[in-house]
Amino acid sequence: MSARPSEPGAKKPETNPIKRYYAKPTRKTAINAMCAYCMGCTAVEQGNGQEDHLEQGFRTFIRDCTALACPLHNFRPFQHTDSTK
Secondary structure, eight states, rough: OOOOOOOOOOOOOOOHHHHHHHHHOOOOHHHHHHHHHHHBBOOOOOTTTTBBBTTTHHHHHTTOOOTTTTGGGOOOOOOEEEEEE
């Protein structure tokens, strides 16, 4: 039986989209990682003296992205969904 996230010693799910891409390289994780990278997030290898960085509020920045010329703009994550349709 696997450990639940609330149990001691349980592994927390990865929140860094760039690290998620390296763990599972798919089209979706690649787009999410590129958008996060564009908004200032980083994922560096451990042991080189640098730290990972998740930009505070990066999900909101991605959702509100104004880079309309970006080829990934229509595919970016964290967009509002219109549930009134």
